[in-house]
Amino acid sequence: MSEVQISACPACVAAPAAEETAHARDVRDTRFVLSLPAIYCAACISGVERELTKQPGVHAARVNLTLKRAQVEADEDVSVDDLIGALTKAGYEAYELDASAISATETDRKGRAILTRIAVSGFAMMNVMLLSIAVWSGASDVTRDMFHWVSAAIALPAIAYAAQPFFGSAWTALKARRLNMDVPISLAILLAGGMSLFETMESGRHAYFDAALSLTFFLLAGRYLDYRTRSVARSAAEELAALEVPRVTLVDGTVISIKDLEKGALVRVVPGARVPVDGIVVEGASELDRSLLTGESLPVETSVDSIVSAGEVNLTGPLVVKVTAAGEDSSLHRMADLVAMAETSRNKYTSLADRAAQIYAPTVHLLALAAFIGWMVATMDLRHSLNVAVAVLIITCPCALGLAVPAVTTAASGRLFRAGMLIKSATAIERLAEVDTVVFDKTGTLTEGKPELANLKDIAPHARSVAMALAAGSAHPLSGALFEAARAADIVPAPVRDIREVPGQGVEGMLGDKTVRLGRATWLGAVGLSQTATYLRIGEDAPIAFTFVDHLREGAADAVASLKRQGMDVVLLSGDAPAAVADIAQRIGIEAWDAECLPEAKALRVAELTRSGRKVLMVGDGLNDTAALAAAHVSISPASALEATRVVSDMVLLGKSLAPIGEATRVSVSATRRIRENFNIATLYNLVAIPVALAGYATPLAAALAMSASSITVSLNALRLRGKS
Amino acid sequence: MNVLVYLIPISIFLGGLGLAGFFWSIRSRQYDDPEGDANRILTGEYDDHPKS
Numbered sequence: 001m002s003e004v005q006i007s008a009c010p011a012c013v014a015a016p017a018a019e020e021t022a023h024a025r026d027v028r029d030t031r032f033v034l035s036l037p038a039i040y041c042a043a044c045i046s047g048v049e050r051e052l053t054k055q056p057g058v059h060a061a062r063v064n065l066t067l068k069r070a071q072v073e074a075d076e077d078v079s080v081d082d083l084i085g086a087l088t089k090a091g092y093e094a095y096e097l098d099a100s101a102i103s104a105t106e107t108d109r110k111g112r113a114i115l116t117r118i119a120v121s122g123f124a125m126m127n128v129m130l131l132s133i134a135v136w137s138g139a140s141d142v143t144r145d146m147f148h149w150v151s152a153a154i155a156l157p158a159i160a161y162a163a164q165p166f167f168g169s170a171w172t173a174l175k176a177r178r179l180n181m182d183v184p185i186s187l188a189i190l191l192a193g194g195m196s197l198f199e200t201m202e203s204g205r206h207a208y209f210d211a212a213l214s215l216t217f218f219l220l221a222g223r224y225l226d227y228r229t230r231s232v233a234r235s236a237a238e239e240l241a242a243l244e245v246p247r248v249t250l251v252d253g254t255v256i257s258i259k260d261l262e263k264g265a266l267v268r269v270v271p272g273a274r275v276p277v278d279g280i281v282v283e284g285a286s287e288l289d290r291s292l293l294t295g296e297s298l299p300v301e302t303s304v305d306s307i308v309s310a311g312e313v314n315l316t317g318p319l320v321v322k323v324t325a326a327g328e329d330s331s332l333h334r335m336a337d338l339v340a341m342a343e344t345s346r347n348k349y350t351s352l353a354d355r356a357a358q359i360y361a362p363t364v365h366l367l368a369l370a371a372f373i374g375w376m377v378a379t380m381d382l383r384h385s386l387n388v389a390v391a392v393l394i395i396t397c398p399c400a401l402g403l404a405v406p407a408v409t410t411a412a413s414g415r416l417f418r419a420g421m422l423i424k425s426a427t428a429i430e431r432l433a434e435v436d437t438v439v440f441d442k443t444g445t446l447t448e449g450k451p452e453l454a455n456l457k458d459i460a461p462h463a464r465s466v467a468m469a470l471a472a473g474s475a476h477p478l479s480g481a482l483f484e485a486a487r488a489a490d491i492v493p494a495p496v497r498d499i500r501e502v503p504g505q506g507v508e509g510m511l512g513d514k515t516v517r518l519g520r521a522t523w524l525g526a527v528g529l530s531q532t533a534t535y536l537r538i539g540e541d542a543p544i545a546f547t548f549v550d551h552l553r554e555g556a557a558d559a560v561a562s563l564k565r566q567g568m569d570v571v572l573l574s575g576d577a578p579a580a581v582a583d584i585a586q587r588i589g590i591e592a593w594d595a596e597c598l599p600e601a602k603a604l605r606v607a608e609l610t611r612s613g614r615k616v617l618m619v620g621d622g623l624n625d626t627a628a629l630a631a632a633h634v635s636i637s638p639a640s641a642l643e644a645t646r647v648v649s650d651m652v653l654l655g656k657s658l659a660p661i662g663e664a665t666r667v668s669v670s671a672t673r674r675i676r677e678n679f680n681i682a683t684l685y686n687l688v689a690i691p692v693a694l695a696g697y698a699t700p701l702a703a704a705l706a707m708s709a710s711s712i713t714v715s716l717n718a719l720r721l722r723g724k725s
Numbered sequence: 726m727n728v729l730v731y732l733i734p735i736s737i738f739l740g741g742l743g744l745a746g747f748f749w750s751i752r753s754r755q756y757d758d759p760e761g762d763a764n765r766i767l768t769g770e771y772d773d774h775p776k777s
Binding site for chain 1: 729733736737740741743744747748751756757758759760761764765766767768
């Protein structure tokens with residue numbers, strides 16, 4: 001299929017490379033899906049694609065910037081870890097996603113279906129409107145009837161196709177004995193179509209085909225805006241599962257899918273890899289980075305008989321793990337269940353639009369019914385009474401209501417996007433406006449989650465260069481930070497020989513005839529400090545401590561100050577040790593804090609606050625925050641968070657700075673005010689239009705004018721939000 | 726007024742062409758990655774260095 005399209009494209013003849021690109025677009029039988037959370041620009045796209053296609057065995061790679069993903073098609077023997085490694089080396093953060101767990105095509109199809117319906121109704125609306133203008137400007141008798149017939153021929157099939165989403169939703173609501181916004185919409189569209197057809201057959205003067213179509217068109221447009229904001233936020237539980245490493249390496253070297261793994265199997269975890277299962281270590285010693293699961297900033301020592309959980313990252317030595325739980329039962333999966341549970345509770349939020357619909361739908365039906373009965377009693381003319389009832393239904397059209405919320409949400413999203421914040425949930429702005437308590441996570445949110453060497457100045461030059469040489473031999477985060485700091489200070493590494501890593505302890509090497517070691521306090525016989533530190537011992541000299549602080553994220557203090565100025569309570573919940581949390585809380589000006597929180601405990605604290613009547617905004621980045629993020633009234637995560645965490649959040653900070661959070665709460669308050677104003681505008685306009693319609697003076701021209709006027713007013717009011725800064 | 730016999734079908738046909746074009750653009754997945762497409766125009770990769 002793609003072949004035919006491509007040769008039909010004249011530009012492709014001129015640029016053969018474009019044809020290649022077009023091929024890549026249709027990557028079939030995708031083998032890998034990679035998540036690329038940090039890409040944002042044209043250079044990233046070409047960089048990632050170039051890097052991927054350079055790898056041996058890769059046939060095609062296509063980046064989707066909107067979803068921040070790459071699809072890769074490659075030979076059987078290509079390992080996804082090599083691809084991720086190559087990307088990481090080139091500076092692009094990458095994670096593997098389980099392709100089978102992502103139903104991306106499913107949601108795409110939905111979006112395309114709405115677009116198709118918009119196109120059909122828009123096409124029909126324009127053509128019918130042209131014919132209607134002829135009627136309104138005075139076409140009469142046979143000409144008018146012919147125009148009405150042509151309109152009917154275009155409008156009825158178009159309505160039957162394009163308005164299906166409204167009919168479907170209205171039918172479901174009616175079956176459950178409820179009224180939603182789609183019931184009056186469907187009724188108005190159906191009655192307008194039916195009445196107009198009848199009038200056309202009877203050579204009547206008024207036909208409402210154009211009104212029925214523009215109603216469909218405007219409402220579908222609103223629905224598409226809504227869908228777009230929602231589709232960015234895919235089901236969080238789905239992606240959490242997709243993030244779990246789908247393959248494991250057994251002790252004998254065979255690679256199998258995690259689905260086929262049985263309890264008691266022995267799994268090898270190499271340094272740098274994520275632990276794929278819950279289990280017990282039976283061989284090896286290492287350190288594990290648990291920050292994503294628990295928020296601890298310090299790596300944890302592991303040796304034989306230690307318990308490990310899926311999602312932790314192995315840092316230094318190879319481990320053999322005996323499986324106690326895999327896949328469905330693993331802790332990562334249980335976290336996903338927690339999120340799914342928390343999400344259903346949040347779905348109970350009724351948006352302003354829904355609340356308006358609850359008042360609007362019954363009122364409109366009663367009004368139309370009253371008009372019908374009133375005119376029947378007064379004139380006994382069935383046809384005229386029906387016409388008036390239909391006019392009432394059409395003229396009270398919820399166009400303004402249908403656009404009132406999406407237009408404001410789109411304008412507010414646009415403004416916050418420029419400030420560096422992506423809004424994913426349609427109701428997030430409304431919910432954010434109600435917030436009175438803000439809960440922050442520490443590691444990776446208020447801090448950058450990266451240690452920074454604090455006392456380089458206090459250390460003798462010789463020790464500095466020895467430490468630098470040793471640090472270069474280890475992948476440990478503290479070594480990395482030490483090495484970076486030393487390099488920034490233009491220190492030349494000492495000529496240390498035979499550097500080797502002692503798993504779980506540190507690095508050692510030979511300098512001249514002395515043994516030099518860099519590592520844990522206990523290993524070197526040093527007295528451990530209360531803060532994050534690593535120790536250096538040259539020969540038998542006294543150990544020297546290198547202390548580290550967690551670097552505060554840019555804008556963190558501003559954000560906290562701004563939130564406090566807006567009268568909100570700020571709380572810090574962290575999985576880290578008390579000393580580290582207290583230090584950060586004090587530096588940033590937060591009085592209420594809690595340390596050593598388990599993921600469940602965080603979610604519980606948030607739920608507790610919610611029960612006591614607070615509306616909580618949760619800001620966090622780790623997997624350990626996901627449950628709390630989902631339980632909060634509204635949630636924000638930084639772009640550096642894992643995809644899974646960002647998926648649960650209502651908003652994502654695109655830049656490094658936390659400062660936009662203060663701005664976001666302010667914008668959300670004024671956006672909510674705009675939404676209320678829009679509802680008032682719609683009501684006001686109905687107050688004028690309904691009496692006219694009830695009196696039987698409404699014409700199709702009046703209906704078309706009123707509908708367009710109110711829709712434009714509402715959209716313009718929403719746009720006011722963009723300009724002010 | 727007889728001219729309408731031609732004009733109405735012509736206008737509907739032209740509109741239909743636009744509609745068909747839009748269907749084609751949806752079917753060939755031109756709305757799957759709007760951000761990526763907006764950015765790709767900025768890369769010199771494809772036209773300046775034809776690979777074949």
